[in-house]
Amino acid sequence: MQEKGLLIVLSGPSGVGKGTVRKEIFSQPDTAFEYSISMTTRSPREGEVDGVDYFFKSREEFEALIEQDKLLEYAEFVGNYYGTPVDYVRETLEQGKDVFLEIEVQGARQVREKFPDGLFIFLVPPSLSELKNRIVTRGTETEDVINNRMTVAKEEIEMMNLYDYVVENDQIERACDRIKSIVVAEHCRRERVEPRYIKMLEVD
Numbered sequence: 001m002q003e004k005g006l007l008i009v010l011s012g013p014s015g016v017g018k019g020t021v022r023k024e025i026f027s028q029p030d031t032a033f034e035y036s037i038s039m040t041t042r043s044p045r046e047g048e049v050d051g052v053d054y055f056f057k058s059r060e061e062f063e064a065l066i067e068q069d070k071l072l073e074y075a076e077f078v079g080n081y082y083g084t085p086v087d088y089v090r091e092t093l094e095q096g097k098d099v100f101l102e103i104e105v106q107g108a109r110q111v112r113e114k115f116p117d118g119l120f121i122f123l124v125p126p127s128l129s130e131l132k133n134r135i136v137t138r139g140t141e142t143e144d145v146i147n148n149r150m151t152v153a154k155e156e157i158e159m160m161n162l163y164d165y166v167v168e169n170d171q172i173e174r175a176c177d178r179i180k181s182i183v184v185a186e187h188c189r190r191e192r193v194e195p196r197y198i199k200m201l202e203v204d
């Protein structure tokens with residue numbers, strides 16, 4: 001029987017579709033992962049809700065969390081801090097539930113050091129021009145920020161060989177299916193029962 005949950009890390013360059021794919025996965029009723037809501041100093045985008053999309057913090061508040069060792073990982077990404085609350089992740093894994101992080105690559109590297117047995121998945125775009133097209137079409141960043149994110153994206157894509165799996169986000173549904181299949185396969189490989197199947201085993 002499963003003792004601890006699996007830590008699943010989804011990373012990849014800005015604009016590849018990590019948030020879109022994650023939201024689609026979590027909208028599906030058979031998804032049994034727990035999403036770890038990140039902290040950020042970035043301002044909320046239109047429609048974003050504190051405690052749902054992110055915990056929005058001031059720089060002072062965020063730096064206090066760093067001082068208090070409350071973050072599993074954190075990174076400064078294009079001028080803002082982003083970080084993962086450590087207590088939530090550890091407590092949820094201890095309960096035997098899978099935890100899903102959607103984070104950029106500097107943070108994923110830090111998580112790999114602390115959780116070498118985590119499952120690290122890198123999402124890639126079909127091409128760099130499609131990546132730019134997606135950031136531009138999203139319409140949430142200024143031209144300067146888009147150019148910065150594209151420069152960082154090229155460096156990030158070079159890191160893909162540090163991951164366990166690379167998944168192309170050509171179509172949202174297909175990328176979600178691939179990620180969910182990888183998780184099922186990894187549970188089997190690690191001889192752990194995936195949380196959504198545990199109930200089935202409890203039936204006499």
Ligand SMILES: Nc1ncnc2c1ncn2[C@@H]1O[C@H](COP(=O)(O)OP(=O)(O)OP(=O)(O)O)[C@@H](O)[C@H]1O
Binds near residue numbers: 012019134171172
């Ligand atoms: N497979 C896809 N095909 C076409 N467009 C997509 C696909 N996946 C996501 N998109 C679009 O690309 C844009 C960027 O997606 P999203 O915000 O999810 O990326 P992200 O990787 O989370 O970005 P960031 O790292 O900047 O937060 C959105 O407008 C989204 O609708």
Ligand SMILES: Nc1nc2c(ncn2[C@@H]2O[C@H](COP(=O)(O)O)[C@@H](O)[C@H]2O)c(=O)[nH]1
Binds near residue numbers: 042108
């Ligand atoms: N290292 C971390 N990166 C994170 C975290 N939460 C989100 N992110 C990543 O930051 C960028 C920018 O996000 P955006 O919402 O401003 O577009 C993106 O790659 C996110 O995946 C985190 O806790 N730690």
